[in-house]
Amino acid sequence: MNVEQTPKHIIFNDEPSVSRRGVLGNNLFRNGRRFHNLEGVNYPYPNDTIETNRLKLDHYVSKYAWQGTIFYSPLENELTEGDGFRVLDVGCGSGSWLMEMALDYPKSTFIGVDIAEMMTKEKRPQNVGFIQCNVLEGLPFPNNTFNFVYQSNMISAFTEEQWPLMIDEVIRITKPGGWIELEEKHWIFEDSGPTMEELTNEIVKFALSRGINYHMTPFIYELLETNGKLSNLHSGVTIFSLGGDVLGELAFKSFKELFHAIRIPPLDKMSDLEVEKYFETIRQECETKKTSAKLYKFFAQKKL
Numbered sequence: 001m002n003v004e005q006t007p008k009h010i011i012f013n014d015e016p017s018v019s020r021r022g023v024l025g026n027n028l029f030r031n032g033r034r035f036h037n038l039e040g041v042n043y044p045y046p047n048d049t050i051e052t053n054r055l056k057l058d059h060y061v062s063k064y065a066w067q068g069t070i071f072y073s074p075l076e077n078e079l080t081e082g083d084g085f086r087v088l089d090v091g092c093g094s095g096s097w098l099m100e101m102a103l104d105y106p107k108s109t110f111i112g113v114d115i116a117e118m119m120t121k122e123k124r125p126q127n128v129g130f131i132q133c134n135v136l137e138g139l140p141f142p143n144n145t146f147n148f149v150y151q152s153n154m155i156s157a158f159t160e161e162q163w164p165l166m167i168d169e170v171i172r173i174t175k176p177g178g179w180i181e182l183e184e185k186h187w188i189f190e191d192s193g194p195t196m197e198e199l200t201n202e203i204v205k206f207a208l209s210r211g212i213n214y215h216m217t218p219f220i221y222e223l224l225e226t227n228g229k230l231s232n233l234h235s236g237v238t239i240f241s242l243g244g245d246v247l248g249e250l251a252f253k254s255f256k257e258l259f260h261a262i263r264i265p266p267l268d269k270m271s272d273l274e275v276e277k278y279f280e281t282i283r284q285e286c287e288t289k290k291t292s293a294k295l296y297k298f299f300a301q302k303k304l
């Protein structure tokens with residue numbers, strides 16, 4: 001990550017969709033799915049319409065897992081008043097969080113950055129902008145730009161070594177006294193059956209082969225604490241089931257689509273019908289054993 005080369009400008013809604021050189025059009029297709037094809041970016045999941053829709057679904061799974069709350073930083077008044085209030089979503093994906101926030105707080109300005117443009121252009125509220133960029137090259141904003149920086153489900157986007165650097169980068173572009181908020185799932189499930197355990201082990205192995213550590217979610221707290229530039233550090237955990245109830249069924253659908261997309265073993269040797277049967281076995285195991293997953297939230301204030 002080279003922060004020195006970061007353009008010293010900020011682009012808001014007058015230029016809502018901007019791509020940095022070299023990012024657009026760099027895709028490859030595998031098993032009928034579209035993936036990014038950028039050197040140095042380890043993120044393994046697709047960026048096509050199916051994935052966009054999965055991310056939208058996932059937004060609602062998270063929202064309901066938190067009982068309707070989509071952020072915890074104490075910023076309600078500032079967001080409502082607007083007055084130059086700037087919010088960034090790092091790795092905004094489908095843009096569901098950004099757009100919900102933008103409609104709830106029309107006086108504040110919201111920017112999303114992502115390597116892929118999955119957020120709708122047509123239905124984007126006036127106070128939302130988007131910049132397509134590889135955040136591992138640095139966030140394209142000057143120091144102290146945003147009042148609030150949000151980032152969710154980026155555990156697969158950064159290697160274990162990149163995580164502390166990205167936290168530092170997020171803090172750099174946050175204003176002193178501003179808040180950062182991170183949300184991450186823990187992909188290590190509680191009370192899983194043998195088939196789910198088999199698949200989880202493969203998922204963890206696959207991720208590790210790309211430098212991504214699915215065991216580290218609970219340790220993000222320590223990364224934020226040891227950074228030294230944050231105060232008022234909070235964390236919270238909520239638990240949701242995989243299968244079993246309405247939320248659980250949606251969470252299971254999202255889980256299945258995500259891991260089906262990358263065809264890791266043993267899915268890589270299976271026909272589509274066998275894949276369906278395999279996931280049905282997992283679904284039934286999850287229901288019987290009441291398998292659950294943890295969703296973590298961390299938020300903190302940049303020291304003055």
Ligand SMILES: C[S@@+](CC[C@H](N)C(=O)[O-])C[C@H]1O[C@@H](n2cnc3c(N)ncnc32)[C@H](O)[C@@H]1O
Nearest residue numbers: 043055091092093114115134135136152153157
């Ligand atoms: C699991 S999705 C999460 C999206 C969104 N934050 C959410 O919670 O729904 C991860 C996102 O990170 C983006 N991403 C991965 N690596 C990236 C990088 N190096 N720079 C910018 N975006 C990246 C992907 O394109 C994808 O949209």
